[in-house]
Amino acid sequence: MSGRVDLNLLLTLETLLNELNVTRAATKLNSSQPAVSAQLVRLRRMFNDPLLIPGARGMTPTPRALELAPRLSELLDGFRAIVQPDTFDPATAQGSILIGTTDATQCRMAKWFGDLAAAAPGIQIGFVSATRLMVPDIEHHMASGHVDIIISRRSAFPDRLHVRPLHDEHFVAVMRWDHPYRKKQLTAKAFAAMQHVIVSPLGGEFDDTTDEILAGMGLSRSTVVSVPSFLVAERILRSTDFVSVFPASLARGMTSSLKSYPLPYAMPKIELAMAWHVRTNLSPLHRWVREQIAQLLSSPWEEAGGSMAQIAW
DNA sequence: CGTTAATGTACGAGAAGCGA
DNA sequence: TCGCTTCTCGTACATTAACG
DSSP states (O other), X not given: OOSOOOHHHHHHHHHXXXXXXXXXXXXXXXXXXXXXXXXXXXXXXXXXXXXXXXXXXXXXXXXXXXXXXXHHHHHHHXXXXXXXXXXXXXXXXXXXXXXXXXXXXXXHHTTHHHHHHHHOTTEEEEEEXXXXXXXXXXXXXXXXXXXXXXXXXXXXXXXXXXXXXXEEEOEEEEEXXXXXXXXXXXXXXHHHHSEEEEEOTTSOOOOOHHHHHHHHTTOOOXXXXXXXXXXXXXXXXXXSSOEEEEEHHHHHTXXXXXXXXXXXXXXXXXXXXXXXXXXXXXXXXXXXXXXXXXXXXXXXXXXXXXXXXXXXX
């Protein structure tokens, strides 16, 4: 590589790595496709690597290109922050943020959107299906812009992502309000004897931590249905004598239809956290949205209405 | 270092051929 | 008639050449 670096070439490389297509990259860069192709030739000379291998439909990044991508984004974001100093104003900001999380967390964020629309009318929030995050390479999905923020258990995040802890999530047993089980405390034996709804955000799982713990106690349970959504589980619970395990913070918002019991076994808490990629780390828009989310979700008991004493147990 | 035009490569859809 | 294979053609996209 020569001593002089053309920053415009790096911008082209960043766009090429995002688009994996010279024609689309050229459109985004307001340039012509042959011009971008020529820039790619110069980039290949600069890095002494093919960077992007042409295929029948678009380009495939080399390992060197994949290694460069996050570092390049961070570097260029730094330059953008210098060129466009801290002028972020939510009232005039434009942009969209894609968030991957469970519907339980989506529900907990629901009350935020009214405030968001008033304070930042140009910002759109989209939720990404959990199935899109199943692929092992979460980092790649974040690098390519398929998702900007993931809210999940902290242990799920690769080391290279930026992570901000939110709160510790506890779990409760939930059943319909007029469920025939009326004792004050739920015993492990009674819990295991009931029919269960499992919420498996990725879908299709019939065993989870609860089954492992019950097995350790010499108990087993009967799971009738596994659904990917807490809202669907709640609808099922309302019309059956089934029981399920919900995040306590979600169950608190469903007290009109469901009653909650402390779990009759020691369920480990989940450390809920928010993760993002270096690509968006320095973006003022993303930083502002992340701060809003952190404020919203940093406490497990932020729902209006008061204290734990009001919970139905 | 940009543009336009020409060229090369690969894929997909549809037609044609062929055997069971 | 059906299913499979092969061929042709259109399309999409990257690269190269020529020129300013």
